[in-house]
Every structure is written in structure tokens, then in C-alpha cells.
Amino acid sequence: MPIHYDASRRQFHLQTPNSSYVLRVTSEGYLAHVYWGPRLRNPKLPDALRLVPRAFSPNPHPNRPELSLDTLPQEFPAYGNSDFRAPAFQVQNPDGSTVTDLRYATHRILPGKPGLPGLPATYVESPDEAETLEIDLADNLSGLNVTLSYSVFRDYDAIARSARFRNTNTQALRLLRALSLSVDFADDAFDMLHLSGAWARERHLMRRPLRSGLQSVESRRGTSSHQHNPFVALMRQDAHLHHGEVYAVNLVYSGNFVASVEVDQFSTARLQIGINPFDFTWHLAPGETFQTPEAVMTFSNRGLTGMTQTYHALYRNHLCRGVHRDRPRPILINSWEAMYFDFHVEELEQLAREAKDLGIELFVLDDGWFGKRNDDRTSLGDWVVNSEKIPCGLDGLAERMHALGLSFGLWVEPEMVSPDSDLYRAHPDWCLHVAGREKSEGRNQLVLDLSRDDVCEYIIDAMSQVFASARIDYVKWDMNRHLTEVGSAQWPAERQREVGHRYVLGLYRILETLTQRFPHILFESCSGGGGRFDPGMLYYMPQTWTSDDTDAVERLYIQFGTSLIYPVVTMGAHVSSVPNHQVGRSTPLKTRGDVAMSANFGYELDIRHLSEADKQEIRRQVGKYKEIRQLIQFGVYYPLQNPFDEQDAAWMFVAEDGHEAVVFWFGTRAEPNGRLRRLRLMGLKSELSYTVTQDGRATSEEPVGGDELMAIGLAIPFPNTDFQSTTWHLRAVNS
Numbered sequence: 240m241p242i243h244y245d246a247s248r249r250q251f252h253l254q255t256p257n258s259s260y261v262l263r264v265t266s267e268g269y270l271a272h273v274y275w276g277p278r279l280r281n282p283k284l285p286d287a288l289r290l291v292p293r294a295f296s297p298n299p300h301p302n303r304p305e306l307s308l309d310t311l312p313q314e315f316p317a318y319g320n321s322d323f324r325a326p327a328f329q330v331q332n333p334d335g336s337t338v339t340d341l342r343y344a345t346h347r348i349l350p351g352k353p354g355l356p357g358l359p360a361t362y363v364e365s366p367d368e369a370e371t372l373e374i375d376l377a378d379n380l381s382g383l384n385v386t387l388s389y390s391v392f393r394d395y396d397a398i399a400r401s402a403r404f405r406n407t408n409t410q411a412l413r414l415l416r417a418l419s420l421s422v423d424f425a426d427d428a429f430d431m432l433h434l435s436g437a438w439a440r441e442r443h444l445m446r447r448p449l450r451s452g453l454q455s456v457e458s459r460r461g462t463s464s465h466q467h468n469p470f471v472a473l474m475r476q477d478a479h480l481h482h483g484e485v486y487a488v489n490l491v492y493s494g495n496f497v498a499s500v501e502v503d504q505f506s507t508a509r510l511q512i513g514i515n516p517f518d519f520t521w522h523l524a525p526g527e528t529f530q531t532p533e534a535v536m537t538f539s540n541r542g543l544t545g546m547t548q549t550y551h552a553l554y555r556n557h558l559c560r561g562v563h564r565d566r567p568r569p570i571l572i573n574s575w576e577a578m579y580f581d582f583h584v585e586e587l588e589q590l591a592r593e594a595k596d597l598g599i600e601l602f603v604l605d606d607g608w609f610g611k612r613n614d615d616r617t618s619l620g621d622w623v624v625n626s627e628k629i630p631c632g633l634d635g636l637a638e639r640m641h642a643l644g645l646s647f648g649l650w651v652e653p654e655m656v657s658p659d660s661d662l663y664r665a666h667p668d669w670c671l672h673v674a675g676r677e678k679s680e681g682r683n684q685l686v687l688d689l690s691r692d693d694v695c696e697y698i699i700d701a702m703s704q705v706f707a708s709a710r711i712d713y714v715k716w717d718m719n720r721h722l723t724e725v726g727s728a729q730w731p732a733e734r735q736r737e738v739g740h741r742y743v744l745g746l747y748r749i750l751e752t753l754t755q756r757f758p759h760i761l762f763e764s765c766s767g768g769g770g771r772f773d774p775g776m777l778y779y780m781p782q783t784w785t786s787d788d789t790d791a792v793e794r795l796y797i798q799f800g801t802s803l804i805y806p807v808v809t810m811g812a813h814v815s816s817v818p819n820h821q822v823g824r825s826t827p828l829k830t831r832g833d834v835a836m837s838a839n840f841g842y843e844l845d846i847r848h849l850s851e852a853d854k855q856e857i858r859r860q861v862g863k864y865k866e867i868r869q870l871i872q873f874g875v876y877y878p879l880q881n882p883f884d885e886q887d888a889a890w891m892f893v894a895e896d897g898h899e900a901v902v903f904w905f906g907t908r909a910e911p912n913g914r915l916r917r918l919r920l921m922g923l924k925s926e927l928s929y930t931v932t933q934d935g936r937a938t939s940e941e942p943v944g945g946d947e948l949m950a951i952g953l954a955i956p957f958p959n960t961d962f963q964s965t966t967w968h969l970r971a972v973n974s
Contacts, residue, residue: 241391242348242370251346251372252282253389255396258538260389262314263288267300268342270314270376270387272423275486277540288312293505297321299340310505312423315376315387315402317341324509325453325501329416329516330523332381333408337415341376341385348372352390352399357744359491359778360533361390361399361557368393368557382408395553396545401533406523414521418497418513420488420534427508429486430476431500432543434468434800439788439821441465441769442800444883448476449508455499457515461686461722461739462766463493463773470804471498473510478542480878481921485539485546488512489804491558492532493775494743495519518725520736535774543803544877544921551806551876558774559781559809561754563761567868568782568808568839569646570598570861571713575605576789576815577845580613584629588639593846595643597854598861601713601841602640603648608633610660616683619655620662622701637709648713648761651705653698654746655684655719662697669694671738673726681720689745690738691729699752706757716750716780718766743775750779763811772801782809782839789815789843791826791834792962795888795905798838799878802890808872812838814860816845826962828853830905832860833964836871837890837903840864863935867901867968870894874901877921882907887955893922897945898971900929902953909958919952920969929969942972 243252249264250273261274261282273287288311292298296309299321308322318326319338331337351366363369372389384407390399400420406412427449433456434442447454456471458464469490475483488510490496495515502508512534521529535553539545555564572594574582591602609625610618624633631639633649640647656663656670658680663670670685672678678685687694706714727738754762762780764771768787776783783805786797794812801810812835817825835841846857864871874892879902882888891902904918923929923945931938931953938953948969956965 240370241393242372242389244346244348250282251374252279253372253391253398254278255391255398255538256394257396257540260398261287264343265311267303267306269308269311270341270343270374272312272314275422276484276538312425312507313421315341315385315421316423316509324503325499325511326416327418327421327511327513328385328402328404328414330381330383331413331415333410333412339378339381339383341378341383344375344377344384346372346374353388355401355530355533357747358530358532359558359747359775360401361491361535361553362560363392363557381412382406383412392553392557396539396549397535397537397553399533399535402531404523404529406525406527409525411525412523414523414529415519416516417521417529417531418511419490419531420512420536422486422510422536424473424508424510427502427506428476429473429508430478432472432474433498434470434804436465438465438767438770439786440793441772441786441797442468443796444800444803444881446474449473449500449502451502451504453499453501455497457497457499457517458495459515459517461494461725461742462718462771463496463775464721465767465770468804469496469498469512469773471500471510471512472543472546473500473508474543480881481542481544483540483542485543486510486536487539487546487550488534488536489550489774490532490534491774491778492743493746493771493773495739514740518736518739521740522734522737532775547803547878548875550804554774554777555806555808555873559777560779561781562758563781565873567872568761569600569713570864571601571603571648571841572599572846573603573605573813573841573843575650576820576843580607582607582628584631584636587636589847590845591640591643591645594842595645597846597857598865599645599842601646601648603650603713603715604636605650605715606652608649617657617659619652619657619684620660620687622651622653622705633705633709633711637711641710646712647710648715649705649711650715650717651702652717652719653702653749654687654689656687657684668728669697671722671725671727671742673724674728676724679723681723684720686720686722688727688729688738688742689749690727690741691745695745695749698749702753703756706753706760711760713761713763715763715765715784718771721770747775747779754779769797769801772805777805777809782811784811785838788821789813790819790822790824791831792824792907793822794834795882795907798834799882799888799890802876802878807838807876807892810838811841813841813843814857815843828856830962830964832856833903833966834905836860836864836867839872840868870899870901875922879918879921880904886910889918891920891922897922897924897927900969902967902969904955904965906956906958906963907961909961909963913958915957916955917952918955919950920948923949923969924971925949927971928973929971932968934965938967
């Protein structure tokens with residue numbers, strides 16, 4: 240099994256298929272980090288913990304001048320008793336002090352992987368798919384106990400980590416900091432990679448060398464945010480897409496987070512991730528526990544590609560849940576950019592008839608169907624159908640769509656309330672607010688206080704009535720502003736700094752209830768596009784609207800960055816009109832289709848007014864996507880050209896058995912009198928030969944060897960216009 244304990248060394252060895260993680264209990268009872276990297280057979284590591292006396296690094300044990308927590312690599316470090324680096328946790332004791340001293344107490348090795356109550360987490364379907372190590376640490380003076388959990392997956396180079404705090408004192412403790420993971424590296428020879436951006440510009444790759452001091456990304460917005468993703472990777476300085484060592488961590492959480500790396504005076508690096516301690520405190524009463532979110536860590540010695548494929552396979556099979564997890568996702572049309580708020584049922588039906596004629600499978604009615612919602616200034620919270628726009632009701636509209644042969648989907652934004660709404664007039668204290676302070680609005684709306692049980696129950700009841708009122712097959716769950724005035728009328732003063740985390744717990748409770756109550760509905764999460772694209776949301780909703788920016792060129796960057804962590808099947812991508820509504824750029828319909836076909840495919844434009852030539856192109860795209868959908872959504876993904884480093888972008892999808900592949904290439908700018916280039920492929924079988932078609936036309940009368948395609952590659956089209964794209968479809972002809 241993956242976890243081995245050597246009692247003679249008091250050493251734990253966690254093995255994945257290609258990596259090892261080693262920790263050890265010192266003679267004084269400290270839990271030390273020893274190794275994380277390529278797989279070891281039976282590590283002895285006699286000199287792994289090299290300790291020497293250091294000036295200004297105090298010694299908690301005077302008879303051991305070489306031992307200081309300031310220099311000991313630790314698994315879950317504290318602050319205050321000789322370690323001056325960033326701690327993994329901090330607790331305020333009943334006497335007001337914040338010094339703790341955790342020592343090893345005991346451990347257990349369990350089959351399978353326990354769940355985390357109230358929190359999303361990776362899971363197993365059989366106990367033999369993983370093994371879990373739980374290590375109990377105790378501070379006898381304060382009564383604080385901490386259980387560190389490590390779940391090691393049998394078939395993936397991944398370890399899931401979390402921490403559980405328990406107060407055994409007779410008085411309350413205050414938890415000031417509670418991260419999920421901390422790793423001490425022996426050196427700092429890394430680049431830090433993270434995904435950052437803004438609304439409509441999410442998850443751009445940022446890579447920078449580590450420097451002395453603290454470098455971090457974080458969210459203080461109440462959600463994981465458009466600005467930063469709860470992910471960070473340390474890459475060896477020679478590592479790139481397909482080569483080199485990469486150490487990555489991703490937090491299964493949808494609220495405020497921090498991911499940081501601290502380089503200390505001795506050029507060691509401490510990597511951490513967890514709930515952002517900014518504006519966070521948790522009142523831990525006697526006997527109570529606090530569970531941190533789960534962090535998923537992976538090591539790759541095949542560059543970013545190895546990291547990507549581990550996250551994709553793990554999240555697709557052991558994070559996403561429900562009946563839709565393994566089902567192909569439908570091709571949809573969304574009414575938003577086609578009609579915005581201005582529609583009536585007859586226009587919706589016209590749009591749907593056109594969509595059906597083009598081969599589209601799902602019609603999604605976006606914002607504007609409820610209350611008096613003719614713009615974004617009113618009615619959020621009043622989840623009653625607008626009978627002027629839809630006199631037949633949702634049930635009548637849904638039946639019309641199904642009669643056409645289309646599935647029916649609906650947009651909702653349940654976490655929000657409009658000041659101009661019946662709900663707000665009845666319950667003005669139900670929004671997040673601080674008494675006596677002005678309430679900041681975003682998109683003319685306030686945020687409901689999901690830390691309150693009564694608010695959560697209202698949302699569950701209101702949404703249950705909507706979802707049960709008609710044949711609804713798909714729901715887009717949106718959230719269009721971040722959290723301000725994070726306070727609650729329900730909680731006492733000493734618990735106000737818990738409200739941000741309690742909001743997330745309330746959201747998870749709502750989502751768990753609704754997704755279990757309506758398992759047939761395919762839920763897609765959204766937050767102004769990609770503002771909450773994180774593993775926590777994927778646990779409840781198996782796909783996310785990747786970005787409100789539908790421009791094909793911008794989407795190359797957004798989708799490339801997103802796909803480094805998150806499976807392609809979780810990414811929504813639509814073809815929209817030109818000039819693009821976000822950036823005003825005009826790109827060919829074929830290119831827009833190829834970009835969107837590289838994820839969950841759909842359309843978001845008024846197809847009623849397209850030319851017949853454009854409609855024929857859409858029919859071709861829809862037919863092609865149906866042909867390759869299984870491969871795109873469930874094949875093995877290979878990033879080939881990084882648009883952040885090169886002028887072009889390219890990626891490919893390969894069947895598990897290597898017998899089929901689809902390759903996409905995108906050129907953003909034409910180069911006058913430029914060079915001739917080739918695209919080397921990956922993941923094929925060297926011993927097989929493949930037929931190759933380029934945009935539907937055969938490129939050669941003879942099959943081409945997989946070894947040749949990977950060593951020499953395909954000829955990239957000579958670009959004579961901007962924004963070109965091409966696709967190749969490969970099929971093996973012998974085995």
C-alpha cells in the first residue's frame with residue numbers, strides 16, 4: 240500500500256506511482272519534513288535533517304544548541320518558540336498568549352479516504368483506491384490537538400492534505416490562522432507559477448523566480464476570485480511544459496485563500512496554502528473542532544504536462560460527482576448575448592427552432608425571466624416567473640423546448656438580492672452588512688448572508704420550487720459580485736470574523752442539498768464568468784463558465800491557463816458574435832468555433848440573423864464536435880504551445896488507448912515572409928500509423944507513423960491572415 244511506517248526511524252513514507260513524500264518524528268517529538276520528489280524505494284535518508292547552530296536562531300532545548308525550529312524543516316510549523324518564518328497556524332490561548340508547542344502523540348493508517356464534514360473534497364469509490372495517514376499532534380499546556388491528514392491515491396501522483404483542530408481545554412481558544420498545508424524545501428532554486436488576472440481576463444500564467452522574503456497570491460474578496468486562483472506551483476528553473484520538476488498545490492475551497500512561498504535567510508523555501516488569515520478568527524469552544532479545507536498536492540518530473548494530467552484525471556474521476564460526471568455534455572445555445580433582457584416567449588421559441596435546425600441540443604434561458612427583471616436593477620431574490628415575457632410559465636416554455644427536441648436550461652443567481660425586490664423589503668437584515676454602515680452595491684445588488692440558517696433555507700426552498708416547476712435539465716448558477724461589509728446580524732461580536740468562512744460553508748450546504756435533491760440537473764457554476772473556478776465548486780457542479788470574455792483570441796490565454804489545472808470537460812466555451820461584445824475584435828467564425836470546441840461547446844449569439852454561409856459553418860462545427868466530443872471531454876490533454884511564451888497556441892487530445900487524437904493550432908498574428916514551422920505531437924503510439932485529416936481533408940495518401948508525428952510533427956499552415964486556426968484528426972490504422 241502507499242503508506243509505510245518505519246518504527247525504528249519513526250519515519251513515514253508516502254508513495255504515489257512516481258513520487259515519494261517522507262516525514263519523520265524527531266527524538267524531541269517534532270514532526271519534520273524530510274523529502275518530496277521522485278519516487279524512492281526504501282528511503283534511509285540518514286543525513287536528511289542536517290542541523291547546525293545558527294546565530295539568532297534560538298534553541299528550545301538548551302542541551303541541543305544545533306536544534307532550532309527556525310532551521311528545522313517542519314510539517315506544520317507554529318510561531319513563537321524559535322521559528323520566525325510564517326506559521327501554518329496560530330492560536331490565542333485563554334491567557335492571551337499565542338505560543339504553542341505541538342508534539343507528536345500518535346498516528347493511524349486507514350484504508351480509503353474519509354470525507355470532510357461540510358466541505359468538498361476528493362473522494363474514492365473503493366477503499367483500495369487510497370490510503371490515509373492521520374497524525375495527532377498535541378500541545379499539553381493549551382489543550383490544543385491537531386490531526387494532520389494525508390490521503391495517498393493508488394493510481395495518481397497526488398496527496399490530499401488537511402488539518403483538524405480540537406480544543407481539549409476547559410476554556411475557549413481563538414484560532415487566528417489555520418492553513419491546510421505547509422512544506423519546507425531544502426533550497427529555493429525555483430520559479431513560482433500562479434494563475435492571475437481580472438474579470439474577463441482570468442487565469443493568465445504568471446511565472447517569476449523566487450526571491451528572498453515572502454511572495455504570495457491571495458483573495459480577500461469572499462470568493463476564490465477572478466484575480467487569483469487557489470493554486471501555486473514551484474518549478475525548477477529549467478522546467479517547462481514537457482520537462483523538469485514541478486511541485487504544485489491546489490486548494491479545494493471557494494472563499495478567501497492565501498498561497499505563499501517564503502524564502503528565508505538560509506535560502507530554504509516554505510510553501511503554504513489555506514484559508515486566508517486576513518479578517519479570519521474562529522472561536523473554538525471546549526470540545527469543538529475546526530476542519531480546514533483540503534489541499535491537493537502533486538509532483539511531476541514531466542514538467543507542467545505531467546502536473547496537468549494528474550489534476551485532470553484526479554478531478555474528473557475523484558472530485559466531480561453525480562450522474563453527469565461521466566456523461567458527454569450537450570452542445571448548448573445561451574440566450575444572453577443574443578437577447579440580453581429584451582425577449583418574449585415567441586422570440587425564444589424562434590431562437591430555439593433555429594438552434595435545433597443547426598443541430599444544437601440544449602437551450603438555456605439566461606437572466607431576465609423572473610420578477611420585474613427588465614434590467615439589472617431589480618428583482619433578484621423574487622424567483623417568480625415574469626408572466627408578461629413568459630405567459631406560458633417555465634413549465635410551458637420547457638415543454639415547448641422539449642417538443643422541439645431540445646433540452647431546457649435556466650440561469651439563476653440565488654446568492655444575491657436586489658434592494659428593489661420584495662425579498663429585501665421583507666428581510667433587509669438578510670444581506671451581509673454592518674449595522675450603521677452604508678451597504679456597498681455591485682451590479683445594483685447585495686449579497687445574502689449565507690452564514691444564517693434561515694437564509695440558506697429560503698434559498699433551498701425557493702430554488703427547489705423553481706427546479707421542480709418545470710422540466711429543467713440544466714442550471715447555470717451565477718454570482719455577480721464580491722463580498723463587502725462582511726458582517727451578520729445573526730452572530731455575536733466575537734464571531735463576526737467567522738462570517739466569511741461561514742458564508743462558504745452555507746453555500747456548500749445549499750449546493751449539497753440541491754444537487755442531491757435534483758440529481759438529473761446538469762449544474763454549471765459561474766461568477767461573472769470565471770470568478771469562482773475552483774475545485775470546491777467542481778465538487779458540486781461538474782462544469783464552470785470559464786469567462787464572460789468570449790473573444791476567441793482572449794480565450795486562448797484564458798483556456799490555456801485554466802486547462803493547466805482543471806479538466807477540459809469542466810470548462811464552458813461559447814461561440815459569440817463579432818465584433819466581440821467584450822473587446823470589439825472580429826475573428827473568423829471557424830476560429831471562434833475551433834477555440835470553443837476545445838472545451839464544453841456552445842453558442843451565445845443571435846443565430847436568427849446569420850447568413851446561410853455562417854449557418855452552414857455552424858452545422859459543420861456542431862457535426863464535427865459530436866464526432867470528437869468524447870475525445871475532447873474525456874481524452875488525455877496535452878498542451879503543445881504556450882501562448883504566454885510563443886506567438887501561437889496549440890493543444891491536443893488523445894484517446895486513452897492512443898488510437899485517436901485531435902490537434903488544434905491557433906495563430907494570432909500573420910508574419911510577413913515568415914519561417915516555416917512544424918508542430919510536434921505527444922501521446923501517440925510510436926508503433927502505430929495514423930491517417931491524418933486537416934480541417935476535414937486528408938493530408939497524405941499514406942498513414943504516418945506515430946514516431947514520425949512525435950519526432951518531426953505536422954506542418955503548421957503558413958499564416959497569411961490574422962487569427963487563423965486549423966485542426967487535425969488522427970486515427971490509427973494498425974495495432
